[in-house]
Amino acid sequence: MPSSVFYRSFDRHNRGEGVNAHSTTYCPGCGHGLVQKYLAQAIDELGTQDRTVLISPVGCSVFMYYYFDVGNSQAAHGRAPAVAIGHKTANPGSIVIAYQGDGDLASIGLAEIVSTAQLGIPITVIFVNNAIYGMTGGQMAPTTLLGQHTTTTVEGRGLFAGRPLRMAEMIAGLDGSVYVERVALYDNRRRVHAKRAIKKALGLQVNGKGFAFIEVLSECPVHLGLDPEAAEDWVRDNMVPVFPLGVKKDITDGPNYPPIPSPRFDPDETLQAIGAGTTREARFAHGFAEHLDPEDISLKLAGAGGDGAQTAAMVIARAAINEGFDSTLIPSYGPESRGGTSYADVHVAKHQVLSPAAPRPHVLVAFNAPSLARFGPTVRTGGIVLYDSTVVHAVPSALAAGAIPVPVPLTGAAKDLGTPLVKNVVALGALQAVSKLLPEESFLTALRALLRDKPAMVPVNEEAFRLGAKLALEEH
Amino acid sequence: MTSSLTERPKPFLVPEYCKGCGRCIRSCVKDCFTLGAQINPETGLVPISLDLTNCNSCGLCIDACPEPYGLRLAGEGDEAAERPGHALELVAAPGGIPEPEPWPDQTVALPDRQPLFIKGTYAAALGALLAGCRHVFGYPITPSTEGAELMARVLPTLGGIFLQAVSEVATVNIMYGAGGAGKPCMTFTSSPGFSLMLEGISYMIGSEIPAVFVNVMRGGPGLGNIGPEQSDIKLACRGLGHGNTHAIVLAPASPQEMLDLTMLAFELAFKYRNPVVVLGDGYLGQMTGKVQLPKYMVVPGIPRWAVYGDRSHRGNLICSVELDPELLESHNFRLNEKYEQITSAEQRAELFWCNDADILLLACNTPSQIAKGAVKELRERGHRVGLLRPITLWPFPLDRFRGPLHRAKELVVVEASSGQLEDELRLALSHAGTPTPPRVTHVRRMGGILPSQSEIVDHVAKLEVVP
Numbered sequence: 001m002p003s004s005v006f007y008r009s010f011d012r013h014n015r016g017e018g019v020n021a022h023s024t025t026y027c028p029g030c031g032h033g034l035v036q037k038y039l040a041q042a043i044d045e046l047g048t049q050d051r052t053v054l055i056s057p058v059g060c061s062v063f064m065y066y067y068f069d070v071g072n073s074q075a076a077h078g079r080a081p082a083v084a085i086g087h088k089t090a091n092p093g094s095i096v097i098a099y100q101g102d103g104d105l106a107s108i109g110l111a112e113i114v115s116t117a118q119l120g121i122p123i124t125v126i127f128v129n130n131a132i133y134g135m136t137g138g139q140m141a142p143t144t145l146l147g148q149h150t151t152t153t154v155e156g157r158g159l160f161a162g163r164p165l166r167m168a169e170m171i172a173g174l175d176g177s178v179y180v181e182r183v184a185l186y187d188n189r190r191r192v193h194a195k196r197a198i199k200k201a202l203g204l205q206v207n208g209k210g211f212a213f214i215e216v217l218s219e220c221p222v223h224l225g226l227d228p229e230a231a232e233d234w235v236r237d238n239m240v241p242v243f244p245l246g247v248k249k250d251i252t253d254g255p256n257y258p259p260i261p262s263p264r265f266d267p268d269e270t271l272q273a274i275g276a277g278t279t280r281e282a283r284f285a286h287g288f289a290e291h292l293d294p295e296d297i298s299l300k301l302a303g304a305g306g307d308g309a310q311t312a313a314m315v316i317a318r319a320a321i322n323e324g325f326d327s328t329l330i331p332s333y334g335p336e337s338r339g340g341t342s343y344a345d346v347h348v349a350k351h352q353v354l355s356p357a358a359p360r361p362h363v364l365v366a367f368n369a370p371s372l373a374r375f376g377p378t379v380r381t382g383g384i385v386l387y388d389s390t391v392v393h394a395v396p397s398a399l400a401a402g403a404i405p406v407p408v409p410l411t412g413a414a415k416d417l418g419t420p421l422v423k424n425v426v427a428l429g430a431l432q433a434v435s436k437l438l439p440e441e442s443f444l445t446a447l448r449a450l451l452r453d454k455p456a457m458v459p460v461n462e463e464a465f466r467l468g469a470k471l472a473l474e475e476h
Numbered sequence: 477m478t479s480s481l482t483e484r485p486k487p488f489l490v491p492e493y494c495k496g497c498g499r500c501i502r503s504c505v506k507d508c509f510t511l512g513a514q515i516n517p518e519t520g521l522v523p524i525s526l527d528l529t530n531c532n533s534c535g536l537c538i539d540a541c542p543e544p545y546g547l548r549l550a551g552e553g554d555e556a557a558e559r560p561g562h563a564l565e566l567v568a569a570p571g572g573i574p575e576p577e578p579w580p581d582q583t584v585a586l587p588d589r590q591p592l593f594i595k596g597t598y599a600a601a602l603g604a605l606l607a608g609c610r611h612v613f614g615y616p617i618t619p620s621t622e623g624a625e626l627m628a629r630v631l632p633t634l635g636g637i638f639l640q641a642v643s644e645v646a647t648v649n650i651m652y653g654a655g656g657a658g659k660p661c662m663t664f665t666s667s668p669g670f671s672l673m674l675e676g677i678s679y680m681i682g683s684e685i686p687a688v689f690v691n692v693m694r695g696g697p698g699l700g701n702i703g704p705e706q707s708d709i710k711l712a713c714r715g716l717g718h719g720n721t722h723a724i725v726l727a728p729a730s731p732q733e734m735l736d737l738t739m740l741a742f743e744l745a746f747k748y749r750n751p752v753v754v755l756g757d758g759y760l761g762q763m764t765g766k767v768q769l770p771k772y773m774v775v776p777g778i779p780r781w782a783v784y785g786d787r788s789h790r791g792n793l794i795c796s797v798e799l800d801p802e803l804l805e806s807h808n809f810r811l812n813e814k815y816e817q818i819t820s821a822e823q824r825a826e827l828f829w830c831n832d833a834d835i836l837l838l839a840c841n842t843p844s845q846i847a848k849g850a851v852k853e854l855r856e857r858g859h860r861v862g863l864l865r866p867i868t869l870w871p872f873p874l875d876r877f878r879g880p881l882h883r884a885k886e887l888v889v890v891e892a893s894s895g896q897l898e899d900e901l902r903l904a905l906s907h908a909g910t911p912t913p914p915r916v917t918h919v920r921r922m923g924g925i926l927p928s929q930s931e932i933v934d935h936v937a938k939l940e941v942v943p
């Protein structure tokens with residue numbers, strides 16, 4: 001019975017001209033034709049034709065889409081299981097079959113088949129093992145037997161070319177597979193078995209069970225140099241001893257594979273998921289801090305890791321954005337972030353930040369002496385150099401001409417508050433007080449927003465901010 | 477049992493479709509098959525001969541025959557044997573091949589929100605989510621990983637899927653499947669990972685599968701480092717795997733554009749049924765900036781051509797194989813027409829202070845932001861400098877640049893690579909046959925270092941522009 005899952009006419013096969021419309025590309029007696037007949041029949045009997053997506057491999061069965069009247073996708077060499085994952089996750093209701101030969105699955109595609117089987121996603125893999133490369137003309141396959149002659153093992157496969165790879169056993173050993181069986185096609189009994197196994201493997205997917213794998217020992221009469229009957233015997237006598245038939249794993253009474261989710265597109269849910277706030281924060285600024293720069297103010301915050309330069313930079317940038325300005329922040333980048341130094345470049349621009357780097361900052365906040373020594377000279381004329389006077393005792397002479405030094409005992413003040421960690425917030429308070437970059441409330445609002453998950457920390461942070469402002473103003 | 481067997485139909489042999497392999501001979505215990513003697517002139521094969529005298533309708537021979545139409549039960553589809561000629565429409569079993577039903581995208585308005593302050597990689601991830609992408613696949617690689625991490629966190633709350641693949645090779649092939657099924661899908665990667673994906677991208681272009689690749693470029697060659705470089709312009713514009721391939725390449729310069737252009741990338745990918753590459757640099761990936769959300773989000777449908785795995789799309793095929801050279805050539809012609817259409821319709825660029833410029837800078841990604849700073853500084857010093865910023869690197873937006881290029885005397889290419897952007901420019905100028913292009917010089921850094929504003933300013937200040 002030609003299953004209705006085969007096209008009535010193979011019009012993709014040489015445009016369906018002449019006998020092409022009804023015959024396969026396979027050599028006489030090739031096992032592929034049998035496996036595909038059983039597969040078509042299983043699809044038909046399970047009633048899944050409309051839902052089926054068949055992944056054709058590279059190799060002799062590359063053109064399965066000539067024959068199967070189902071959704072068809074043709075994969076790159078070895079990648080059928082990956083393509084299958086894509087189809088299955090895109091539509092969990094689809095029934096996805098990856099059909100692969102031995103070069104495809106057991107050589108170039110090993111990483112894909114092993115990882116997919118371990119993943120256990122419910123797809124069905126049909127692995128046709130005929131111990132040789134068919135399409136490329138009879139080269140050694142990973143499943144070629146020891147002593148077997150191929151065009152790349154002319155003296156017979158020796159140990160130097162490795163031993164034949166037993167895929168069914170390997171796949172059975174992986175956690176994700178629920179059903180693994182090796183079958184053959186060399187006589188009526190094996191064929192009935194093979195047919196049953198293929199249908200079972202497909203049925204498991206229909207029931208959402210898990211990853212199923214059927215290895216079929218198949219005949220390639222052409223490259224074995226045998227007539228089809230002798231090829232059947234060869235599989236029985238030579239392949240079966242190396243690749244024993246039978247069920248390698250059956251845990252189909254276990255739990256189903258977890259349901260694959262279905263995408264949702266609710267706008268509110270989406271906005272919430274991406275963390276988009278609902279309301280605009282209040283604004284406090286009455287204009288851009290043009291006394292610092294008419295359009296674009298750059299700041300550099302520098303210290304050691306743990307000084308909190310990044311967090312302080314984040315508060316400045318968020319405050320600026322809440323006020324409707326543009327802002328950018330670039331953290332220290334590359335190996336230096338591991339070397340203990342941590343610095344951040346921040347821009348606050350009236351309209352748009354141009355270059356996000358701060359090679360010549362308007363404001364430098366230095367948490368230690370090396371940072372002050374390194375970046376102090378880069379501050380522009382009239383700029384502010386705020387530094388921790390608890391740890392820096394002498395202002396370097398190289399400080400840019402015209403820059404205003406603002407020593408504030410950041411570490412000392414934070415210690416006095418009993419929370420050394422708020423050193424950076426002391427710095428922010430001082431920065432606000434001397435620069436008037438943004439109003440005090442802008443900073444405090446951004447600070448509170450950042451501490452949303454730690455409300456207990458708000459009072460000490462606010463106190464630190466105010467203390468910083470006070471100390472800076474005393475200094476001035 | 478015997479009676480039910482005898483009620484079953486007997487086998488029916490169509491000699492034209494029999495390859496004479498003889499596998500049926502041994503399967504029949506009643507010896508109904510014998511080797512044939514007459515060559516079929518059309519196939520050059522010798523069909524088997526069947527004598528049903530002793531046949532008990534056991535059906536075993538049918539399961540032994542590799543040919544779908546060679547040997548089958550009598551009565552089923554016999555007329556297929558009579559089917560004349562051919563037509564390039566697949567003929568299905570009774571019921572026919574279904575016509576894909578329209579399943580269009582929808583857009584949903586979003587309320588006005590407070591701008592976000594996020595990293596470039598995050599912004600790209602949000603752009604993808606708002607474009608309707610719920611399928612993200614990837615392999616961790618610095619400095620692109622944070623986008624994937626955000627997706628891994630957010631997607632499960634939206635019924636989406638993030639799957640960490642075994643490699644970049646697997647990633648691109650999973651995307652081949654999900655994209656082939658008609659779903660918007662994407663990945664985050666960085667230069668070495670992008671190299672590994674190129675083969676798969678070639679297959680996607682050949683099979684006309686949409687997908688978005690966000691490549692946060694880093695220093696190379698080889699393992700290089702994780703600093704910012706514009707090291708993959710050549711690959712994205714000229715080297716998308718084997719064959720005659722092209723894809724739109726978008727070059728964002730800010731976190732805002734990481735969002736906007738990633739959203740646009742999905743639109744273009746589906747519009748043209750082709751992958752789209754969003755090329756960022758490591759600096760942009762790490763940079764935090766102000767990001768305004770768009771006014772709408774997309775609820776994707778399923779395109780007519782997709783292999784979705786339902787009745788409506790059953791007749792579809794995703795495939796890049798074509799053995800017939802003439803047909804493969806015409807497929808290439810069709811792809812080329814698509815590339816030409818893209819080239820004329822999708823050139824995007826920003827012109828910054830170009831109106832009266834004698835000296836033009838050309839830069840994209842973060843170097844273009846630095847170049848903007850340089851333009852401003854140089855303007856303050858009285859130089860008439862402007863910036864050409866390609867937003868599409870392929871197609872190179874030469875049409876947008878013609879006016880300023882005509883006027884300018886000097887063109888300075890600013891890039892974090894050894895001339896990959898300059899090559900795109902020179903190729904575009906050469907194809908266009910631009911008569912007297914300005915003199916081209918450059919400011920280049922590599923190895924994870926971006927050109928600095930002062931390097932650009934110094935370079936330009938040294939140019940002698942003849943008024």
Ligand code: SF4
Nearest residue numbers: 026027030060134220
């Ligand atoms: S080469 Fe071998 S596997 Fe390929 S079609 Fe011919 S017989 Fe079958």
Ligand code: SF4
Nearest residue numbers: 504531532534535537
């Ligand atoms: S149906 Fe059975 S008895 Fe009849 S030809 Fe086929 S194998 Fe022989």
Ligand code: SF4
Nearest residue numbers: 494495497498500541
């Ligand atoms: S098995 Fe099929 S193809 Fe082979 S000889 Fe018999 S009828 Fe012909």
